[in-house]
Amino acid sequence: MLPARFFTALSAVLAIGALAGCARAIGVEVAPEAADPKCAEVMLAVPEELGPDLPKVPTNAQATAAWGEPGGAVTMRCGVAQLGPSGDCQHVDSGDGTAVDWIVTTDDKGTWSFVTYGREPAVEVIVPPTVTESHSTSFIADLAGAVTQVPATKECQ
Template sequence: MLPARSVIATTAAVLAVLALGGCARTIGVEVAPNAADPKCAEVMLAVPDELGPDLPKVPTNAQATAAWGEPGAAVTMRCGVDQVGPAADCQSVPSADGTTVDWIVTTDGAGTWSFVTYGREPAAEVIVPPAVTENHSTSFITDLADAVTQVPATKECQ
């Protein structure tokens, strides 16, 4: 049997860990129309714990979503968005392991970047707000190649 002092110290340590764990902020992300597609589960299981060197994964509030960063300055990802048709802004982006993912890349003029996988159904969408691009390039999109390639490509950029 543990001395009372040890029990109190252990209990205090456990409560401190639980309190700190409860401080994790949840990022609100709108669920995509086809988020229930089983392929999205495979995509979400393969997302990285970090984008680039300093954007850690944080909890989200919706199925088939992920986020990295902090509230107000988070990169968000949704799986199950509608497939985007061929567009002039389709870009083939190679990753370090040689995998190439085709993305439809747009910006809204206010500095928010949108990346939607092309030729994969269900499609995945990644939104990068200006608060992130102030200090980062969007090259971390290559970190998502392993995840989005869980959905096989059926078309490529032309």
Template structure:
């Protein structure tokens, strides 16, 4: 009965019904998520990371996720800009050069935070993603992150 009812719906309604079933990935908003400089970053984010991680829905402002719950790369715009760090690395990409402070957690999680940009952008990559993906996809975020002007670089 449900299958017959769905077959009678116009295609646009089917897409809307299917999208409504897509899970929302929980990502906490950053302290400065309401910063207007985050809007162009969010609009320029890619739909796919690492070739097969599709963008997913999130419920918090200035956040994004790619993948599935528990195995998703997450992004938050509006985190507190970090100070200088020996863990700062420049990543060159077609979208521009972005300086990232790269931290590896004891649990295998990688955290990338832009350096020299205010507001800062933070990307978290769980071990479930790094098990079969390189973190080199961070370069794919350069174009979006570059919407926040750099005021300092790694030294």
């Protein structure tokens, strides 16, 4: 029979190994309407990768997704407030026949914000400058299959 110390040591080794295999979750603030059932449909349809090299990574909040690396990930939240008409509205074709209208802005630090227009609940995607240093934001079209789970009621003018 093996001593109890053996099992204690084995348990500790297995616990450390399990923790080492866990990916760090990206912190994303939950949106006010994240519990909307349409957000669940959006989240089930998000792609496993954006562009050729931004893999999906775990997040810590309901109705959120992220792609990339901690500290520099593209983040998505479903359930944000719908924005009104804006001159910043852009129609983005995905190439597969689906299209999404986005209100697109950038701040003075170079962070891009994309918020779906004409869909409720709205979806917000934030692209930090660490991503745009080496990527265009054209991967936003990769999200069309997910965000079109919420039907459009308005279009860019």
